[in-house]
Amino acid sequence: MVDVPTWHRCIQDKLEQKAIDVLRSGRFVMGSEVASFEQEVADFLGSKYAISCASGTDALILSLHGAGIGPGDEVLTTGYTFFATVEAILQVGAVPVLVDIDAETFNIDPAKLERSITSRSRAVLAVHLFGLPAPIGQLQSICDRHGLTLLEDCAQSFGATCQARKTGNHGHLGAFSFFPSKNLGGFGDGGLVVTHDPEAAKTVKMLRNHGSTEQYHHQCKGYNSRLDELQAGLLRIKLEHIEAFNAERRQIAQWYRELLHNSIVICPEDDQEHVYHQFTVVLPSQRDMVKKRLIAKGITCAVYYPVPLNKQQALAGLVNECKLPVCEWISQHCLSLPIYPGMTREQVETVVHALVEEMYLLGGTHRHSTLHDDSLC
Template sequence: MVDLQVQYQQLKGEIDRALAAVLDTSHYILGPQGQAFEAEAAAYLGVKHAVAVASGTDALHLALRAAGLGPGDEVITSPFTFIATAEAIAYVGATPVFVDIDPQTFNIDPELARKAITARTRAILPVHLFGQPADLAPLQAMCDEHGLLLIEDCAQSFGATYAGRQTGSWGALGCFSFFPSKNLGCYGDGGMVVTGDDRLAEQLRMLRNHGSKVRYHHDIIGYNSRLDEMQAAILNVKLRHIDRFNQLRRQNAHYYSERLADAGVVPPREDGKGVHVYHQYTLLTDRREAVQQALTTAGCASAIYYPIPLHRQNVFAAAFGGVSLPVSESVAARCLSLPIFPELNQEQMDRVVAAVRGA
């Protein structure tokens, strides 16, 4: 679904020089590359603080810890996403409350989120799924009205904007993943939490580094969750190219959509409230198995993101076994993602289109 080798070859000179610089300094943890990346990412996203951590899952976990969420608290979130979102809520002892999604965007439905608020609700955690921003204005308004935290899961949306502002800059906290296949990805695991709150930023920096502000002085129980200098160096290079990468993804998506509009599938839809950066190009089809087989026969990759909604996962069955979220369940049964990475060429996309149309 992504060709990291092609991207590396395009950036090889820049990346090799950046990695060599790290090796020359022999400074591998919490060094100048990480500090530079945090500063550049914060400037790009329009936030005061960026705290780099070891993974996107850690970003979510540490954000919830820094915010003080714990047992007895409820966090409203989407059931149609990767499990890390709900895992992080469970890690801190809080309870995920799944509400159904908008059938057009696959993001959390704000009106259903409002109806799910109880006296135990502490936060709303929308996911900007597949690179399309969630509808943040009504979510922020209800958080303000009820004294809740808005915490954004931006794992798939680096560079996406909503109403002219970057995802991650709306909530009290924004959580990013730099897994290799992401729009902005390193060559291992990596993540980041952003915030405009000085206290939260201080907590995050302690939590990622064994609860320490000063070496060998530990104020809280923390974790070992630090982005290493090699990954930070790679991200510093790729950050310079992120707007071009995202624009190519958008061009590829529009190329597909124009050619699949009458192909018996439902292409992804943009809601017009922000800029979709197409981490995935996910269509809907009632003939998923046939379409996927046609793609395989043509030598084209495809994937199902996500085949089982979180409320139907075994790990949550005891709590949510009787819950019905029909839109999420319908989308999970019909969704199929096509290759959308920036380095795709027209011949490759035409082969994908022909396979889908011929299925």
């Protein structure tokens, strides 16, 4: 889905030089690259504290601990996200409560969320899916009304804004992933927790390093979850370019929007800035066949996600018994198309042409109602 060499072309020399510098430094864990990265990423996101860790999954687990979530607490979240969101809730001993999504945005539906609150509810874990901010204003009002903590899974939304503030800064804590395909993708696993709360920051910092603030003195049981120097050094270079990379993703999405018509559904509100981690369309029919035929033509595309969380085998008996009709419908009809910095308009046209052709041949739609630009057919 992502052409990494194309994406990194403009910074490849700097990345290679940084890798050499770190290798020669002899310092690989908790050194100056990590300290500088944490400062720079906090400045970029507008967060008071930024604490790096080993993965986005760990960032979620550390955030839940930082918010004091533990055994028996119910955490409400979307039924349509990567498994790690719910896995993290289970890892801290809490109970995930899955909520259905809005068919237009793929993000959690605030009205359905409010109806799922019980006396055991402690927190809402909002996921900014595919780079589009969740309806954070409405989620915050619900949390305020019911005394719940708002947390954010920003794994897919690095740099996205909502109400003029970057995602991660709306809730008590925000968790990011630097998995290579993410908007700020590293060169292996990595993650980050942000917060404005000094106590939560202290807890997260201690937990990521074996529950310790001073070497060989341990205040509590923690984790070995540190970002390494090489990742931090390389991420610092990518961070310098993230605004440009996200702007490119928006331009590519704009081309897709221009060329496609009926099948696009994700539509940001005026006060939200999407960062298009994915560009996802909804096909009325024959999704799996269209996907297969696109791949046969050399066009990569993928289904995020084919199984909603209420249908995941691993979660049977661990999450609330629920019906999530919108999640289930979307999981059967969505298709994510390639999007990455460096992708050209010509490549977008090739993808759209092939997509529309397959949909037409399979009888899913009429091409004239799907394309603005008939010359592509």
